[in-house]
Amino acid sequence: xxxxxxPPSASGSPGQSVTFSCxxxxxxxxxxxxxxxYQQHPGxxxxxxxxxxxxxxxxxxxxxxxxxxxxxxxxTVSGLQAEDEADYYCSxxxxxxVFGGGTKLTVx
Amino acid sequence: QVQLQESGPxxxxxxxxxxxxxxxxxxxxxxxxxxxxxIRQPPGKGLEWIGYIYHSGRTYYNPSxxxxxxxxxxxxxNQFSLxxxxxxxxxxxxxxxxRLLTIFGVVSMGEFDYWxxxxxxxxxx
Numbered sequence: 325x326x327x328x329x330x331p332p333s334a335s336g337s338p339g340q341s342v343t344f345s346c347x348x349x350x351x352x353x354x355x356x357x358x359x360x361x362y363q364q365h366p367g368x369x370x371x372x373x374x375x376x377x378x379x380x381x382x383x384x385x386x387x388x389x390x391x392x393x394x395x396x397x398x399x400t401v402s403g404l405q406a407e408d409e410a411d412y413y414c415s416x417x418x419x420x421x422v423f424g425g426g427t428k429l430t431v432x
Numbered sequence: 433q434v435q436l437q438e439s440g441p442x443x444x445x446x447x448x449x450x451x452x453x454x455x456x457x458x459x460x461x462x463x464x465x466x467x468x469x470x471i472r473q474p475p476g477k478g479l480e481w482i483g484y485i486y487h488s489g490r491t492y493y494n495p496s497x498x499x500x501x502x503x504x505x506x507x508x509x510n511q512f513s514l515x516x517x518x519x520x521x522x523x524x525x526x527x528x529x530x531r532l533l534t535i536f537g538v539v540s541m542g543e544f545d546y547w548x549x550x551x552x553x554x555x556x557x
Contacts, residue, residue: 327478360543362479369528369550370479375543413479417540420494421469421481421532 328352328414328424335430336404344427346397346414353416354395361390361399364411364426373412374399406431434459436529436548444523444555450516454529454548461510462487467532467539468512470503472525473550480525484532484539485512492539519555526550 329347336342346353346361353359359377362370372381374390377397387402397416401408409431414424440452454468469484483493485503493501497516505512516523528550534542 356540358541358543362544369547370544371547372543372545375545381545415479415543420492421484423479423481426478 328416328422330412330414330424330427332425333428333430335432336401337432338404338406340404341400341402342404342429343398343400344412344414344429346399346424348395348397348416348418348422350395352395352418352422353392353397356417357392358417359390359392359397360415361388361397362413362415363408364413366410370413401429404431434531434546436531436546438527438529438548438551440551440553442552442554444519444553445557446520446555447518450514450519450523450527450553450555452514452527452529452551452553454512454514456510456512456531459531462507464537465534467492467534467537467542468503468505469530469532469544470514471528471530471544471547473528474522474525482514482516482527486537486539521555524553524555526552 361374364370377392378390411426413426435457444450467484470482485491500517502515529548530544531546532542533545
């Protein structure tokens with residue numbers, strides 16, 4: 325199975341919104357609603373931010389939201405804060421678990 | 433609160449076997465809703481799923497690693513383990529154990545909701 329495709333970088337100023345994309349195929353993202361997103365700060369373990377395309381675990385701010393259209397999933401971070409600067413990975417199921425290559429978010 | 437902790441050697445020689453154990457505390461280790469997983473991250477690179485195991489012992493592996501990977505489970509100790517044989521420098525990575533939370537144990541569903549802190553394994557002579 326191939327990895328999901330994410331842009332390598334994204335940026336925004338505090339208070340702005342930024343959206344990351346995660347592109348797959350009809351065999352993964354397009355074929356199920358089990359897309360999840362993970363936030364990873366340097367030297368730390370990934371943290372679940374979004375599951376089942378758009379659901380937030382307890383404790384994740386509602387500034388984080390997810391969506392999907394066709395073979396592409398998206399994560400939007402609204403009201404950017406300095407602590408949102410991190411790497412973000414998407415994941416789905418395609419007969420096996422696949423991850424995207426990650427997007428590094430810089431808060432300007 | 434569920435906690436996962438990886439343990440094992442931080443240095444492995446090329447061609448040898450990498451062995452790691454993950455100890456789980458809190459929660460129900462033998463619940464049918466969980467798959468116990470290994471994921472790795474080479475330095476400066478992205479995440480790669482290695483495989484997972486159900487409490488029954490059923491395993492699923494990444495096809496690209498399947499010939500070298502063995503994941504086992506010891507429910508009496510709340511532990512699961514990874515063995516990766518014939519390692520090379522390309523296997524140098526931070527290795528994470530994680531819990532895949534599913535719905536009724538359906539492996540195509542779910543997400544990784546708890547992660548260990550990760551352990552760096554370097555393959556070098």
